Amino acid sequence: MKEIISSSGIRGLAISEISPEFCMKIGIAISNNKKGEYVIGHDVRLSSYLLANSLANGICAGGSDSIFIGLSPTPAIAFYARNFTGGIVITASHNPPEYNGLKIFNENGIPVTSSFYENLIKTPINYSNWDSLGNIKNFHGIYEYIDFLISNINTKRKWKIGLDPGNGATSLTAPLVFHNVGHEVRTININLDGRFPGRGAEPNEQSSKLLSGLIRKHSLDVGFAYDGDGDRVLIIDENGNVIPQDIALAYIAKFMFSKLNKPIVVNVDTSSIVDFIINSIGGKVYRSKVGDPYIVEEIIKKDACFGGEPCGAWIFPDIIKCPDGVLSSIIFLNFLDNEGIKPSELLNNLPNFFIERKNIPCKDKISTMKRIMNELPKLYPDADISYIDGIRISWDDFTWVLIRPSGTEPLIRITIESMSKDKLKNLISSITKFIIKGD
Secondary structure (H helix, E strand, O other), X not given: OHHHEEOOEEEEEEOOOEOHHHHHHHHHHHHHHOOOEEEEEEOOOOOHHHHHHHHHHHHHHOOOEEEEEEXXXXXXXXXXXXXXXXXXXXXXXXXXXXXXXXXXXXXXXXXOOHHHHHHHHHOOOOOOOHHHOOOEEEOOOOHHHXXXXXXXXXXXXXXXXXXXXXXXXXXXXXXXXXXXXXXXXXXXXXXXXXXXXXXXXXXOOOOOHHHHHHHHHHOXXXXXXXXXXXXXXEEEOOOOOEOOHHHHHHHHHHHHHHHHOOOEEEEOOOOOHHHHHHHXXXXXXXXXXOOHHHHHHXXXXXXXXXXXXXXXXXXXXOOEOOOOHHHHHHHXXXXXXXXXXXXXXXXXXXXXXXXXXXXXXXXXXXXXXXXHHHHHHHHOOOOEEEOOOOEEEEOOOOOEEEEEEOOOOOEEEEEEEEOOHHHHHHHHHHHHHHHHHHO
């Protein structure tokens, strides 16, 4: 089962890979690992309710109690997990509707890493005796979570906001939260539907065109689109244009640093625009492996005030230690309101950073990555080398190269960024030739 374990949990095709039997075994293993009370929720996918019930039964079969919340955004499960032994949500996040999976949070609402899932799958399955089985307890809803989101809104003016939950779980929360504090809210793709018919489960520039049209039609101030389970956000400006994720991330990092004066954490695949902006105000940026559990680990280790990934997963550790798309949009709105600016103004006066991503077919990823890690640094003795996640080669002029193996395909993935188009072009050519020559 290792092939369906990722940095964000367990993922696979619903029913055939992520089956009711599999979810029940995972529930028993969780309970065998640590007895207690576990919060359980699920997203809108057509298979999620079935799989969540199987998981809940497994928790009980292992001798623990299941606190069944039901349909809810993933961050809500992390929020409530802090009052129990942990929390589990049935979701495949931004993946297509035929997929499903599990994501687990510990008693502090922190997402566990891939090693936890690997050990969990190896855990022997032991049913509890008939007189020590757990119970399923139905929870009363997510009212406290909604109040928690509302409590973080700190705006002085009334904003006109466009929302696109993508038929996902944030349909339950985002419109209510912003409307409840007096903002004008207009929505699309608001009906809960596990097929994600409006635009798919993942918000991106292509899928956000309906929200862009809504913003232009009604002269809205800003738009927020969320992924299927609500832990990511995509931001659209008042002109209906997508704000590049790295730029939005950089400005929120700056906003949080200005308030708390602590380090920032991003993953190894994040643009140097974050370093450029944070370094200019005396801050420090640290990097982690790709995946929000690793971002959280590094945040705790470095006592950072903010962490995020360019997929739109942002973490505000002083509030909650997991990505939350609606919370992120709240903080972003607070930032705009505090600075008195329009979203499009974030793009003013920024230098150009050119970035390119490339996939190279590779028969033997393991041996190829070993060769790359051993030999490539010798070609660039003036560069800084990091092996946090694959190999990352960086220079003082904000140029960097990231080389990582694909987790699911016979590919080597390359990301290169530079403020110089010529340097970018030369690096792409030389590194591609180096990899192909030895494969």
